[in-house]
Amino acid sequence: MVKLLFAPMATLSHEAMRLTIERYSPGAVDEYYTEMIHAASFLAGGKFEPYYVRTAPDLRRIVWQLTGGSEQPLAEAAKIISEIGGIGIDINMGCAAPEIVRQGAGVAWMLKPVAETCNMLKRVRAAVPGEKRLSVKMRLGGDDFTEKKLFDFADMLVGEGVSQIVIHPRTQKEKFKRVPHWEYAQKLAEYLKSRYGNSICICGNGDITDFPVLQRVCTKAPDLDGFMIGRAAVQKPWIFAQLKAGLESEEYHADIDLQELGIQLIEDLKISQPEEFWKTRAQRFFVYYCKNLTFGTYLSNKLINAKTLDEIKDLFCSYFEEQSEERFLVV
Numbered sequence: 001m002v003k004l005l006f007a008p009m010a011t012l013s014h015e016a017m018r019l020t021i022e023r024y025s026p027g028a029v030d031e032y033y034t035e036m037i038h039a040a041s042f043l044a045g046g047k048f049e050p051y052y053v054r055t056a057p058d059l060r061r062i063v064w065q066l067t068g069g070s071e072q073p074l075a076e077a078a079k080i081i082s083e084i085g086g087i088g089i090d091i092n093m094g095c096a097a098p099e100i101v102r103q104g105a106g107v108a109w110m111l112k113p114v115a116e117t118c119n120m121l122k123r124v125r126a127a128v129p130g131e132k133r134l135s136v137k138m139r140l141g142g143d144d145f146t147e148k149k150l151f152d153f154a155d156m157l158v159g160e161g162v163s164q165i166v167i168h169p170r171t172q173k174e175k176f177k178r179v180p181h182w183e184y185a186q187k188l189a190e191y192l193k194s195r196y197g198n199s200i201c202i203c204g205n206g207d208i209t210d211f212p213v214l215q216r217v218c219t220k221a222p223d224l225d226g227f228m229i230g231r232a233a234v235q236k237p238w239i240f241a242q243l244k245a246g247l248e249s250e251e252y253h254a255d256i257d258l259q260e261l262g263i264q265l266i267e268d269l270k271i272s273q274p275e276e277f278w279k280t281r282a283q284r285f286f287v288y289y290c291k292n293l294t295f296g297t298y299l300s301n302k303l304i305n306a307k308t309l310d311e312i313k314d315l316f317c318s319y320f321e322e323q324s325e326e327r328f329l330v331v
């Protein structure tokens, strides 16, 4: 059975979002990646850092994603965070945001001299207890990427103790543009299977929005061991239940109370996030969630201008007073 993973997304993959997904897709997510945790900031012990390492709904399914441009903070943070528990540590080698790449983090790890990346992984692997997994989330590479470079890079990862790779099959420059190149995800999966059998887990990520899309991706890349879902899970926290049912050839039906889900998310934010984050995190969530509504863009623009979390909640609820027929979504 293929695995289903919730993607690491800064400002979105926090505890409140995970609780919501678990409520609407109970037991369907095999691994919850956290939003990226900036290793140096974590070590500096800022006031918000404890919120990045909260563990609900199930510590046994948490993967801690770290970001940083140099080996020492990554190794030190990996040691401390892996002691909390969870499946293991993931290194972000996929983020193409210019401010991250400038720090030498994210996809920059695929572009710098390979010895540097090798050394970083060695130190992180040595810092993390043997039973904890080391994984990497990456892209195809830079814009000069070739199949050979990708395979060599993957060999290096395996050589340094990485046992799960999530590939978002786009290049650095493609960011979210163009369709993912699933043919390269498949080639990489075939290559890794031919060299290492099933000891390396290789998963794919990018633009999976429902079961028919997942089926098409499975046809293009049949050797992938799992799939990671990001933005569509924020819009539709029930998507994992839907995908799991589809993969098991079972029917899936649900009557989703869209208002209740949004209010619960807000209440969970109050428990699991610092007050300074409440408004912005709610706004980020509703940008995606409002796509379920006919006048969602209009509502989400209103929410972006709200001054407080209470105002967000009131505006959100008043939408359903006017559009009461949209409150329940049959899926």
Ligand SMILES: Cc1cc2nc3c(=O)[nH]c(=O)nc-3n(C[C@H](O)[C@H](O)[C@H](O)COP(=O)(O)O)c2cc1C
Pocket (backbone or CB within 6 Å): 007, 008, 009, 010, 011, 012, 035, 036, 065, 092, 093, 094, 095, 137, 168, 205, 206, 207, 208, 228, 229, 230, 231, 232
């Ligand atoms: C708002 C946002 C924040 C993201 N933050 C991270 C991150 O912290 N670490 C990471 O590896 N990828 C990050 N990503 C990339 C996602 O994990 C994922 O690769 C991308 O959204 C494609 O998957 P999707 O089409 O299912 O959303 C982020 C994406 C978005 C939209």
